[in-house]
Amino acid sequence: MTPFTGTGRLVRLALRRDRIQLPSWLVGLSLILWVTVSSIVGFYPGEAERVRLAMTSAHSPVTLMTNGLVSGASLGATVMTQAFVSLAVGAALMSILAVVRHTRQNEETGRAEMIGAGIVGRDASLTAALITVALANLVLVAASVLVLVASGLPLGGSVLCGLGIGAVGLAFAAIAAVTAQIAETSRGANALAVAALGIAFVLRAVGDASGKVIDGGLSVVSAWPTWLSPIGWGQQSRAFDRDQWWVLGILALFVVVLVSGAFVLASRRDLGAGMRAVRPGRPAAAPALLSPSGLAWRLHRGVLIGWAAGVAVLGASYGGVADEISEMLSDSPEIAQYFEQLGGASLTDTFFAVTMSVAGIAAAAYAVQATLRMRSEEAAGRVEPLLGTAVSRPRWMAANIGVVALGTLVLMVVAGVTAGVVYGLVVGDVGSNVTTLIGAALVQVPAALVLAGVAVAAFGLLPRWAAAISWASFAACLVVLQLGVILDLPQAVLDLSPFTHVPAAPAEDATALPLFALLTAAVALTAVGITAFRRRDLALP
Amino acid sequence: MTPAISTSGLVKTFGSTLALDGLDLTVDAGEVHGFLGPNGAGKSTTIRVLLGLLRSDAGTATVLGGDPWQDAVALHRRLAYVPGEVNLWPNLTGGEAIDLLGALRGGLDPKRRTQLLERFDLDPTKKCRAYSKGNRQKVAVVAAFASDVELYLLDEPTSGLDPLMDAVFRECVREAKDVGKTILLSSHVLAEVEALADRVTIIRRGVSVESGTLGELRHLTRTSISVETGRPITGLAELPGVHDLIMDSDQARFDVDTVYVGGVLRHVAQFDVRTLTSTPPTLEELFLRHYGDELAREPSEPAGT
Numbered sequence: 061m062t063p064f065t066g067t068g069r070l071v072r073l074a075l076r077r078d079r080i081q082l083p084s085w086l087v088g089l090s091l092i093l094w095v096t097v098s099s100i101v102g103f104y105p106g107e108a109e110r111v112r113l114a115m116t117s118a119h120s121p122v123t124l125m126t127n128g129l130v131s132g133a134s135l136g137a138t139v140m141t142q143a144f145v146s147l148a149v150g151a152a153l154m155s156i157l158a159v160v161r162h163t164r165q166n167e168e169t170g171r172a173e174m175i176g177a178g179i180v181g182r183d184a185s186l187t188a189a190l191i192t193v194a195l196a197n198l199v200l201v202a203a204s205v206l207v208l209v210a211s212g213l214p215l216g217g218s219v220l221c222g223l224g225i226g227a228v229g230l231a232f233a234a235i236a237a238v239t240a241q242i243a244e245t246s247r248g249a250n251a252l253a254v255a256a257l258g259i260a261f262v263l264r265a266v267g268d269a270s271g272k273v274i275d276g277g278l279s280v281v282s283a284w285p286t287w288l289s290p291i292g293w294g295q296q297s298r299a300f301d302r303d304q305w306w307v308l309g310i311l312a313l314f315v316v317v318l319v320s321g322a323f324v325l326a327s328r329r330d331l332g333a334g335m336r337a338v339r340p341g342r343p344a345a346a347p348a349l350l351s352p353s354g355l356a357w358r359l360h361r362g363v364l365i366g367w368a369a370g371v372a373v374l375g376a377s378y379g380g381v382a383d384e385i386s387e388m389l390s391d392s393p394e395i396a397q398y399f400e401q402l403g404g405a406s407l408t409d410t411f412f413a414v415t416m417s418v419a420g421i422a423a424a425a426y427a428v429q430a431t432l433r434m435r436s437e438e439a440a441g442r443v444e445p446l447l448g449t450a451v452s453r454p455r456w457m458a459a460n461i462g463v464v465a466l467g468t469l470v471l472m473v474v475a476g477v478t479a480g481v482v483y484g485l486v487v488g489d490v491g492s493n494v495t496t497l498i499g500a501a502l503v504q505v506p507a508a509l510v511l512a513g514v515a516v517a518a519f520g521l522l523p524r525w526a527a528a529i530s531w532a533s534f535a536a537c538l539v540v541l542q543l544g545v546i547l548d549l550p551q552a553v554l555d556l557s558p559f560t561h562v563p564a565a566p567a568e569d570a571t572a573l574p575l576f577a578l579l580t581a582a583v584a585l586t587a588v589g590i591t592a593f594r595r596r597d598l599a600l601p
Numbered sequence: 602m603t604p605a606i607s608t609s610g611l612v613k614t615f616g617s618t619l620a621l622d623g624l625d626l627t628v629d630a631g632e633v634h635g636f637l638g639p640n641g642a643g644k645s646t647t648i649r650v651l652l653g654l655l656r657s658d659a660g661t662a663t664v665l666g667g668d669p670w671q672d673a674v675a676l677h678r679r680l681a682y683v684p685g686e687v688n689l690w691p692n693l694t695g696g697e698a699i700d701l702l703g704a705l706r707g708g709l710d711p712k713r714r715t716q717l718l719e720r721f722d723l724d725p726t727k728k729c730r731a732y733s734k735g736n737r738q739k740v741a742v743v744a745a746f747a748s749d750v751e752l753y754l755l756d757e758p759t760s761g762l763d764p765l766m767d768a769v770f771r772e773c774v775r776e777a778k779d780v781g782k783t784i785l786l787s788s789h790v791l792a793e794v795e796a797l798a799d800r801v802t803i804i805r806r807g808v809s810v811e812s813g814t815l816g817e818l819r820h821l822t823r824t825s826i827s828v829e830t831g832r833p834i835t836g837l838a839e840l841p842g843v844h845d846l847i848m849d850s851d852q853a854r855f856d857v858d859t860v861y862v863g864g865v866l867r868h869v870a871q872f873d874v875r876t877l878t879s880t881p882p883t884l885e886e887l888f889l890r891h892y893g894d895e896l897a898r899e900p901s902e903p904a905g906t
């Protein structure tokens with residue numbers, strides 16, 4: 061028996077288990093690409109329009125941060141700028157979740173032990189997970205190339221763009237293979253890998269936004285931080301423009317190194333254990349634990365700290381580049397004027413409005429994830445012993461929802477403080493910037509809470525579908541926010557997303573009414589969820 | 602005296618599965634009541650209805666004089682529940698989980714907690730993630746018996762315990778009974794119920810098929826008799842209540858309906874008895890009568906429902 065005996069069987073098992081999940085991801089990502097490409101074809105049919113779009117994007121640090129670098133104005137190059145980063149992040153998320161699902165989560169549920177007792181080699185499980193994910197990324201590459209070529213784009217660039225997306229997916233599969241060895245739980249492994257994704261995004265955003273505009277605004281040379289990020293490497297292929305195939309080599313090297321590392325780590329630990337040794341814990345509970353809120357805080361704490369660290373990195377790095385970017389732009393008076401015309405707000409304020417909107421999306425993702433913890437606790441059978449004690453259902457839910465609301469608030473305060481302090485240090489005025497940016501950060505909270513409210517309602521009404529419904533709502537709101545304008549969606553559809561109603565503070569004054577309306581919606585959804593949970597059977601594993 | 606638990610005509614369906622089909626159950630205050638049935642009979646479902654975790658579709662249930670769905674919180678201060686499958690928080694230690702469950706129920710006796718940890722040989726500093734099924738069960742059992750409540754609902758509490766711990770558990774149940782507590786103990790382990798229960802309710806496919814003291818239920822069972830006599834016994838096969846007779850000149854082995862044992866023994870006594878052994882009825886046989894026999898008559902029934 062070799063270490064890899066049984067890998068084939070495990071791959072088939074994994075593909076069977078994922079027969080719904082992976083195809084949903086692949087169809088969803090292909091659809092996003094197709095919709096983006098066809099709307100670009102529709103809105104920017106001529107070279108002149110695309111040149112204008114490219115020049116505005118290249119000179120807008122905000123667009124550079126969220127979308128990525130500009131490299132050319134052909135149809136394909138425009139697609140690269142508008143869609144590559146979103147798809148690469150999607151592929152990365154799909155890959156992370158799948159690798160962790162088939163490695164660490166298997167161990168947690170004891171499935172791996174059963175598999176291990178059968179005739180499979182010691183490296184078979186990790187190998188099978190990686191093969192499964194590689195297959196999924198291969199399908200994604202094929203689908204992307206198909207969509208691009210079918211839209212009339214040249215084959216070479218299409219293949220390079222597709223391979224770039226798949227390669228970023230694989231890079232994060234490799235990162236997840238490593239975090240699955242380090243962390244003790246699947247939750248932890250996912251959190252570490254997603255944090256790596258967040259850092260990769262921020263590095264790329266900072267690098268691209270502080271890059272140098274060349275070719276009269278048709279191209280951007282990214283600064284060094286982009287070159288530390290797998291997403292950055294993917295985009296540096298500059299498909300449809302310079303077609304730099306060699307960046308795929310960097311990604312391949314990265315994957316080989318990390319996967320080897322994962323196998324070395326795997327061979328050094330026991331099945332089910334993490335890298336850290338287990339220490340004996342408290343023999344008795346601290347008084348702070350002994351209430352529904354105490355327990356909820358204990359269960360949510362780790363996830364919140366992880367998100368807070370991520371948001372702090374985001375706030376600090378955006379705060380750090382803000383001044384440099386506005387200076388750079390003020391060199392070009394036409395651009396500065398263009399921005400002032402847009403809303404009359406200063407460049408820096410517009411930049412921070414986008415920063416806070418990104419942090420708000422992160423806070424909403426946290427709020428949804430943390431709210432769904434109620435569902436995973438129920439599905440794991442851990443709510444049964446709790447509700448068998450003198451804790452009422454509303455009290456248990458209120459404890460969890462309270463921690464989520466507080467956590468969302470904390471995340472936004474962290475974003476405001478880090479951005480404000482770092483920017484304040486750069487420009488030599490910490491006090492007023494911190495105050496302004498905390499305010500700008502807090503206006504994001506109600507929208508995040510609406511999405512948490514959707515998760516609460518789904519948990520009460522349709523527990524088995526709660527995760528799917530909540531994440532689909534989150535994704536839909538994100539699509540509306542990111543692509544709403546480019547897709548020219550009707551206002552009624554735009555209004556359905558809570559993000560639409562968030563004022564772009566500090567560039568724009570915050571008014572109370574929309575925030576109050578959002579909070580009311582969040583409270584109403586929460587009330588529906590609590591009432592529904594009071595009336596339904598506890599779902600048992 | 603009002604019963605601690607009473608249900609009548611309890612019905613519960615899960616989609617197309619009929620889990621409870623008009624269940625009647627009465628548990629008197631101060632008794633250890635065995636709740637016996639094969640897997641899937643509906644024991645856990647009944648207990649979850651009694652806790653207000655599930656809502657019955659029809660029928661009535663009363664627990665300690667209250668409605669288990671409406672008055673769940675008030676009732677739960679007065680009872681302790683040990684689930685059949687104990688799922689705990691992987692990041693909490695066993696000691697933390699015990700304190701948490703006890704505190705949320707209204708507090709536990711620290712002296713008793715220490716004592717029980719020792720008796721069950723449970724290490725409270727270990728994370729729940731590292732506990733076996735049996736150890737997780739111990740956590741719930743310790744948390745339950747360290748609480749001062751009137752009623753204990755125990756759902757197959759010993760299914761993961763080794764025989765030594767099983768004995769400790771029995772002691773705990775007897776101690777609780779001695780101070781006047783009521784205990785509902787579900788099980789498919791016959792010996793456990795035989796050793797502990799004052800009264801037994803047998804449930805099958807969501808209906809209670811028998812209820813009474815062990816003595817009362819024995820009238821439904823057969824005693825096995827094996828006898829060696831000086832002269833061959835005659836006329837045994839014709840006696841009422843005799844089954845499965847095996848005769849061998851001076852030896853006879855047979856089962857007899859327990860109600861007819863007197864008459865059969867009087868007949869056998871005429872034949873110069875040398876040795877006689879009788880095996881008392883067990884709950885195993887009771888099961889066989891209720892399930893084995895009937896299963897044999899319904900061969901198309903899928904197993905394990």
Ligand SMILES: Nc1ncnc2c1ncn2[C@@H]1O[C@H](COP(=O)(O)OP(=O)(O)O)[C@@H](O)[C@H]1O
Nearest residue numbers: 600615618620639640641642643644645646906
């Ligand atoms: N949450 C549930 N969803 C669907 N079916 C269930 C559920 N809980 C129990 N059942 C079904 O109800 C029947 C009774 O189950 P249960 O009460 O667990 O039996 P027992 O505890 O006696 O083994 C079984 O057929 C079981 O499959």
Ligand SMILES: [Mg+2]
Nearest residue numbers: 644645685757
């Ligand atoms: Mg059961």
